[in-house]
Amino acid sequence: MDPWASGHHLKFETAALTHPGHVRRFNEDSIFGDGERGVWVVADGMGGHRDGNLASAMITDAARDVGKAASLTELSFAFRRGIDAVNAELLSRSQGHPDRIVGSTVVALLTHDGNYCCLWAGDSRCYLVRDGRIEQLSHDHTEVQDLVDRGIISQEEAASWPRRNVVTRAVGAIDDFELEQATGVIKSGDRFVLCSDGLTGHVKDEEILAVSSRLSATQASHELLKLALARGGKDNISVVIVNVVDRGATTLVMR
Template identity: 50%
Template sequence: MSKAGFANTVSLTFESFGLSHRGRVRQINEDGFLMDPASGVWLVADGMGGHDAGEVASASIVEQMSGLTAVHSAPELLAQFEDRIARAHSKIRRLSTARGGVTIGSTVAALLAFDGRYACLWSGDSRIYLVRDGAITQVSRDHSEVQELLDRGMIDPAEAQSWPRRNVITRAIGVTEDVEIDAMQSETLPGDVFVLNTDGLTAHVSDEEIREAVTGHSAQQSCEHLLELVLSRGATDNVTVVIVKVHEAETTRRGTNGPF
């Protein structure tokens, strides 16, 4: 378990825990994750590409994001994140070129937290959920073929669950010439729980089950329970879960310094 407080104007602490498993079908684990509470960064990544390239792609994102330097503002943290993602993107592109132009890439779903604000950034179908006041919301929006079909009204949610190409994604780091990533931001509140996961979780576990798993339990207990659920249901893909629980520190809150 990782816990860290920020020396800033908002007295919040972050309790986080992460797990990754190759599942019961895949031979290798192409997922990766990072937890850096001191910097205010958590992320999951799901690699794609044959001959271990997917593993290299997700590892490139984790490696580039490791060891962020100290920042003094939310915009500075965001800029540093974007710079590191761009470096990982370039590295993956070079690997693709070296292997004859084969498609290599990785999803990413990241949470940044600083001065009482958070930003969620994502590319691909790895997800970010927020559980607040007993309700669960999917913050990210899948970049996937099945999501596009849902948006166009061509299939309904029930059909989406069994859609034969539900794992086809439309964005990933390293795949297109430029980095394509979506973002949203808002205020962080005590009691918030963020769940970052690769699609190996949501292939077997519902949003309601995620909400139940994180309610009233530690980040570690929640992660372990969700992994047990996936494994008990076949675990057809790699699965990675990172849970971040926000607590109010004993010191008095004094406001925020502004948005990302």
Template identity: 50%
Template sequence: MNELRPTMPAFETGAVSHAGRVRKANEDHLVTRPEFGLWAVADGMGGHENGALASATVAAALEGIGAASSAPDLLARLEEGVLKANAELREIIEAKGGAPMGSTLVVLLVHERHFACVWSGDSRIYLVRAGRILQVSHDHTEVQDMVDKGVLTPDEAKRSPRRHIITHAIGVHDQPELDLNNGELESGDTFVLCSDGLTEHVADEEILLAVREAAPQAACDALLALTLERGARDNVTVIVVRYQREDGEKTRWLPNMRSEAP
């Protein structure tokens, strides 16, 4: 019996992943499955071997997600894949005597005109629309919690030595914790998924400028080059996904979005 394959909008995808200038191995993994309406970045934690294994386990669980019959079905398939990866990691951790291991995750899901952004940890997803940029995800970190409570300012958070302490990740707890943001696609929408190796060195307005001025793969290459130029202390992974219709559809700005560059 053939799987249902929805008619997918026209997407152009660029992707790049690099170990950076300091670390010897790349613990990031990425997934690009436009035929299923899924793109993802996983950033492993727990040291070289454990981190790479954690992100690879998450990526493998998402690679086989398959084509969905509806937006709710696609989300359910993602949740099933995440639960599977989380259970596998919990088993590995137990077999390794409690070794620290986990992975951040950020996912873009698309079915017809619907999109959903799902995340756990501090890997990010941005939406560029009508020349503006919005960070769709909200970092799961100690310092972000402190910013939300008014204890730190955003500038203080950027300088905090605790800015990389993550509060959610796949494999860390028996049940994974995910957040979701969703909406309707507009022609020209461009999504940027990345590990924190990019945002450690590159500001939001610089991401906007790179994406606004280049095709997706060229934008990925430019963002990687900028990160490497600035020292690339961590692994860096970037996916850029651009949606384009040919029927003259006009783009609309979403409420509460803010411009990050002129």
């Protein structure tokens, strides 16, 4: 896969890593990146090692099948259509077994002609690092985030809330499924970080900011993974970094 693509003279330096962590025997995360088409994805499967891995792999396969688009709207529509098909297939597989839902979170970054679209369901995240600041473009679909949004608990209390990992929206979990989205204009120097909760469970936003700001995409992905593993690596860990640069080259790392 070519990590370089241009749109309005923008080029993307990208890198991606996934790791099972220290506790889980199997990796249910799947990652995908294609700078030529402007599609990057992190999916975190749920339902046991076989089923969870299947669900997340179906999502990255759907991303792989998205063709080149004439506009960001067309690219977004094609991606949504693929995810809707995965959702229907996963629901069909679990039909008659309501206690055995197989699903996956997903977060995707789509780019075209100097614009971006972030699409997500669940608690895998997309960050934008710009001008020395970090912004979480996605908004977690979790029970604990809902409690924070409603003012029932504080952000500090959320960090240790017993059900903080309970997801309220995921591919394969509900019939009335829809991806949430955030859009914007890309600037030279922007850095996007996509990750599963295996990373954010151990690494703070300000640390993601510091690491991604000073290192190349490849170096930053390795450093963030190293931090999460050093702090326990209790879950599968995935990180995809997309840097908007003017020149240079790197190799997309997929592990």
